[in-house]
Amino acid sequence: xxxxxxxxxxxxxxxxxxxxxxxxxxxxxxxxxxxxxxxxxxxxxxxxxxxxxxxxxxxxxxxxxxxxxxxxxxxxxxxxxxxxxxxxxxxxxxxxxxxxxxxxxxxxxxxxxxxxxxxxxxxxxxxxxxxxxxxxxxxxxxxxxxxxxxxxxxxxxxxxxxxxxxxxxxxxxxxxxxxxxxxxxxxxxxxxxxxxxxxxxxxxxxxxxxxxxxxxxxxxxxxxxxxxxxxxxxxxxxxxxxxxxxxxxxxxxxxxxxxxxxxxxxxxxxxxxxxxxxxxxxxxxxxxxx
Amino acid sequence: xxxxxxxxxxxxxxxxxxxxxxxxxxxxxxxxxxxxxxxxxxxxxxxxxxxxxxxxxxxxxxxxxxxxxxxxxxxxxxxxxxxxxxxxxxxxxxxxxxxxxxxxxxxxxxxxxxxxxxxxxxxxxxxxxxxxxxxxxxxxxxxxxxxxxxxxxxxxxxxxxxxxxxxxxxxxxxxxxxxxxxxxxxxxxxxxxxxxxxxxxxxxxxxxxxxxxxxxxxxxxxxxxxxxxxxxxxxxxxxxxxxxxxxxxxxxxxxxxxxxxxxxxxxx
Numbered sequence: 020x021x022x023x024x025x026x027x028x029x030x031x032x033x034x035x036x037x038x039x040x041x042x043x044x045x046x047x048x049x050x051x052x053x054x055x056x057x058x059x060x061x062x063x064x065x066x067x068x069x070x071x072x073x074x075x076x077x078x079x080x081x082x083x084x085x086x087x088x089x090x091x092x093x094x095x096x097x098x099x100x101x102x103x104x105x106x107x108x109x110x111x112x113x114x115x116x117x118x119x120x121x122x123x124x125x126x127x128x129x130x131x132x133x134x135x136x137x138x139x140x141x142x143x144x145x146x147x148x149x150x151x152x153x154x155x156x157x158x159x160x161x162x163x164x165x166x167x168x169x170x171x172x173x174x175x176x177x178x179x180x181x182x183x184x185x186x187x188x189x190x191x192x193x194x195x196x197x198x199x200x201x202x203x204x205x206x207x208x209x210x211x212x213x214x215x216x217x218x219x220x221x222x223x224x225x226x227x228x229x230x231x232x233x234x235x236x237x238x239x240x241x242x243x244x245x246x247x248x249x250x251x252x253x254x255x256x257x258x259x260x261x262x263x264x265x266x267x268x269x270x271x272x273x274x275x276x277x278x279x280x281x282x283x284x285x286x287x288x289x290x291x292x293x294x295x296x297x298x299x300x301x302x303x304x305x306x307x308x309x
Numbered sequence: 310x311x312x313x314x315x316x317x318x319x320x321x322x323x324x325x326x327x328x329x330x331x332x333x334x335x336x337x338x339x340x341x342x343x344x345x346x347x348x349x350x351x352x353x354x355x356x357x358x359x360x361x362x363x364x365x366x367x368x369x370x371x372x373x374x375x376x377x378x379x380x381x382x383x384x385x386x387x388x389x390x391x392x393x394x395x396x397x398x399x400x401x402x403x404x405x406x407x408x409x410x411x412x413x414x415x416x417x418x419x420x421x422x423x424x425x426x427x428x429x430x431x432x433x434x435x436x437x438x439x440x441x442x443x444x445x446x447x448x449x450x451x452x453x454x455x456x457x458x459x460x461x462x463x464x465x466x467x468x469x470x471x472x473x474x475x476x477x478x479x480x481x482x483x484x485x486x487x488x489x490x491x492x493x494x495x496x497x498x499x500x501x502x503x504x505x506x507x508x509x510x511x512x513x514x515x516x517x518x519x520x521x522x523x524x525x526x527x528x529x530x531x532x533x534x535x536x537x538x539x540x541x542x543x544x545x546x547x548x549x550x551x552x553x554x555x556x557x558x559x560x561x562x563x564x565x566x567x568x569x570x571x572x573x574x575x576x577x
Contacts, residue, residue, distance in 0.1 A: 029328055029330040029331070029367060029369075030328075030330055030403065030405070032325070032328065032369075033325065033328035033330065033405035034405070036324070036325050036328075036407070037407060038325065038326075038327075038328055038405035038406055038407045039405060039406065039407070040403045040404065040405055041393070041394075041395035041403075041404045041405070041406050041409075041410070042392075042395040042397075042398045042399070042404070053437075056437060057434065057435070059434050059439070059440050060431070060434035060435050063430060063431055063434055064431060064434075064435075067420050067423055067427055067431055068420065070422070070423060070427070071420050071421065071422025071423050071463075072422070074422045074423070074463060075422050142435070143396070144391065144396050144397070145396070145412060146412075146435050146436065147394075147395070147396070147409060147411070148435055304398055305398055307396050307397055307398075
């Protein structure tokens, strides 16, 4: 009789026949291999989501696209006109628009990535694939949307008098760095959100506070005069401020960032991705629990 | 050591592919309503309820076996199937398998706003196929699904039966060592059902093992040689399909469970 009696004999029997326990976390290399194997799925899934959102509501997509421009207009009125934080910043409109568009990408990527396990729970419960694909693909989906929003951002830059220069080529590595960072953060928060629902409720506020601390509409130094020096240093080295600096360095003629800022940016991106990935992978077997 | 020897002897004819060892699944459900949240806030009383969906199930499936799982709604069949597939971690106990089981469920969510064509592509890629393989299998999947020109319409526009047919066609397009099927046969018309039963037979010949959850006793009788009857998360009976189904049917009649389904099953 093969029906098991006591559980230890069943386990022995299974192992004696070369069976392995299911639902174990895959080894790290096995996991990486699985993701690499499904690289077409990652991009196909991101494009499919964009496509289906388009099909559902073209007008909705248009608003998504135009939304950061409206935000920029509001910030311009509040910070540029009323609070005059724009003093000392050349071409404030372009400065603001680059900041708002980039931070929109960061915020949307991280929140979409963090909730990606939950929003695709049907897929998780039905098919086997490395779950890290979901946050990664969610960030990719936001990158595609960001690509579309460049059709609004670039004309604004040109209209405000920014010239097209060779340094615009630096925009590509800058976006690569930002997206890598966002993938890492998404993986980290996706793991946290999978365990506690509250994370996805708090996350938007955290992201907003981060935006205010990162100098989207003003130079951080302007407000830290009365504080100890380390406050300025911390705020300036936070990944949000760093990413804004490299992006503005690439696109704005009047704005430049020292090379060390690019090093910091790359460091944040790699660090975030490695930590996020490891943290996410370590809980791989548990996603899909209700 | 006598035991080890015995297992070597049985290995010749009994080749286990799945060993389910004392599996328990407990869902934690939060109570809802104002009083529940208030209690939770005040830290008084337990508003979290535990639902013991699977309570200590053990069985062994062998190579070439097709096993049916029967039981009324909420008996824990689908939960058990997800645990075997490795998609839901058991609260206690272990499942051992010799290959990665594939769960063929009708609830696999594809992207609703996209056409059937795009969904076939996505589904196949998710299963780990390369783009070339997808292109190779595409036509046969479309043909199997029987969707015809609907394949170029968004899945939102499909009836639930059509959606299920497409999902089944995608999942059944590759062979699986261990195949778990959840109610896939309950959908679709008689012709599609016949086609999928045939396909399951084929898969079973290629595959080691098939485990099928269905409310249709007809399709269980048709496809499975062994059946396990589960009630309240525990095994009531495990044996040859005819015996178990007969007993289950009597019990269900006595308890007035699933009358409509039985009638339909009788028509099969």
